[in-house]
Amino acid sequence: MGLHIDTVRFEDFRSYASFELDNLAGTTVLVGPNAAGKTNAIEGMQLLTACGSFRNPRSADLIRWGKQRARLRARFVSDTRDLSISLEVRPGVRSYAVNGKKKAVQDLQGILPSVTFSPDDLFLVKGTQSARRAALDLVGCQLSRNHRVIKRDYEKLVKHKNALLRDEAPALLLESVNDMLAPTALQLFLYRQALVSNLAKRMASAYEAIAGGAEHIEAVYVPSWEEEHVKQASRVQPLGLHYDRESAEVSLRRAMQRRGTEERARRRSVVGPHADHVEFFIDGRNASMFASQGQQRSLVLAWKIAEVGIVEEMLGVPPVLLLDDVMSELDASRRAALMALVSKGSQVFVTTTDTSFFEEAALGAASVVELKGGLR
Numbered sequence: 292m293g294l295h296i297d298t299v300r301f302e303d304f305r306s307y308a309s310f311e312l313d314n315l316a317g318t319t320v321l322v323g324p325n326a327a328g329k330t331n332a333i334e335g336m337q338l339l340t341a342c343g344s345f346r347n348p349r350s351a352d353l354i355r356w357g358k359q360r361a362r363l364r365a366r367f368v369s370d371t372r373d374l375s376i377s378l379e380v381r382p383g384v385r386s387y388a389v390n391g392k393k394k395a396v397q398d399l400q401g402i403l404p405s406v407t408f409s410p411d412d413l414f415l416v417k418g419t420q421s422a423r424r425a426a427l428d429l430v431g432c433q434l435s436r437n438h439r440v441i442k443r444d445y446e447k448l449v450k451h452k453n454a455l456l457r458d459e460a461p462a463l464l465l466e467s468v469n470d471m472l473a474p475t476a477l478q479l480f481l482y483r484q485a486l487v488s489n490l491a492k493r494m495a496s497a498y499e500a501i502a503g504g505a506e507h508i509e510a511v512y513v514p515s516w517e518e519e520h521v522k523q524a525s526r527v528q529p530l531g532l533h534y535d536r537e538s539a540e541v542s543l544r545r546a547m548q549r550r551g552t553e554e555r556a557r558r559r560s561v562v563g564p565h566a567d568h569v570e571f572f573i574d575g576r577n578a579s580m581f582a583s584q585g586q587q588r589s590l591v592l593a594w595k596i597a598e599v600g601i602v603e604e605m606l607g608v609p610p611v612l613l614l615d616d617v618m619s620e621l622d623a624s625r626r627a628a629l630m631a632l633v634s635k636g637s638q639v640f641v642t643t644t645d646t647s648f649f650e651e652a653a654l655g656a657a658s659v660v661e662l663k664g665g666l667r
């Protein structure tokens with residue numbers, strides 16, 4: 292097996308006083324009742340691989356109640372590499388280290404990527420735009436160090452602009468903040484637009500394999516300056532919506548000017564990637580309004596399969612798959628589509644309350660770890 296997680300240790304992380312798993316490879320099934328700490332374990336492994344959490348928690352929430360700090364460690368090994376990755380969490384601060392040397396989070400990019408699939412993802416199609424943007428950025432930050440840096444810088448600048456808008460700062464000052472904000476906004480837009488277009492191609496073929504090929508699906512990145520589409524939640528697929536750098540810059544700057552008065556009245560920034568949309572369409576109609584439960588599940592599964600494909604192509608390594616209790620949410624044919632992905636050679640961690648969702652052969656080849664719940 293290539294680079295994979297060999298060992299994980301958590302100390303005062305979420306519900307765990309201490310937690311250890313050793314000699315890991317292939318598939319590990321974590322089985323336990325509700326509240327046993329299954330999602331916490333998946334989240335810990337995501338923090339050590341993707342350097343982020345699908346739950347988007349505050350750092351303080353990761354620390355075991357009543358404690359001052361959490362520590363997470365993993366050993367990643369292959370025939371040629373042996374790396375120790377650690378994360379120390381204190382309220383408001385997360386510090387990563389590789390082989391004992393402190394590292395900025397962007398320096399861990401791509402070492403051992405992961406793709407997480409949790410029941411929360413099933414709301415990706417019908418849920419909020421902020422959840423869709425966060426899911427997209429989690430992928431982007433693993434693929435590119437620059438995506439992470441630009442996203443962080445952009446968020447800081449928007450926060451600054453929002454503070455000025457709340458304080459009713461003069462228009463001239465806001466214009467100068469827009470001048471600082473525009474290049475970062477533009478770059479983040481371009482990263483996300485390219486990522487969605489790559490995901491969309493892969494999703495279409497994955498969806499065809501899952502759902503049988505009768506429907507045409509599309510994922511579209513809709514920038515905030517496309518006000519009509521954003522306002523109407525793009526009921527119908529906006530065809531040919533793709534911007535090169537120049538036209539995106541012109542549209543962004545025009546929208547910043549056009550909506551300056553509105554931003555001052557609403558006292559918050561309304562133009563830029565923090566207000567962009569990701570929309571999914573089935574046969575040209577917006578899936579958030581028209582997709583059935585089954586179509587939503589197929590779309591989300593197709594998104595996850597697309598994520599795995601992009602990571603493999605761009606980073607040249609299969610991502611670790613972190614599957615949190617999704618088997619119970621999928622019917623037999625979608626479960627089979629997921630298992631086909633699992634059998635491709637990735638290391639897999641999968642949680643469940645009930646091992647009967649797994650075929651005997653798959654379970655026989657996996658390591659099964661029982662989580663008991665309660666205090667550890």
Ligand SMILES: Nc1ncnc2c1ncn2[C@@H]1O[C@H](COP(=O)(O)OP(=O)(O)OP(=O)(O)O)[C@@H](O)[C@H]1O
Pocket residue numbers: 304305306307323324325326327328329330331332351352353354355356616644
């Ligand atoms: N910071 C924390 N300190 C202590 N306990 C916490 C912390 N954060 C979450 N918990 C607790 O961890 C417990 C286990 O949560 P987790 O989401 O991992 O359960 P689970 O095994 O996935 O359960 P389910 O099958 O119901 O989804 C919960 O009871 C939760 O209250």
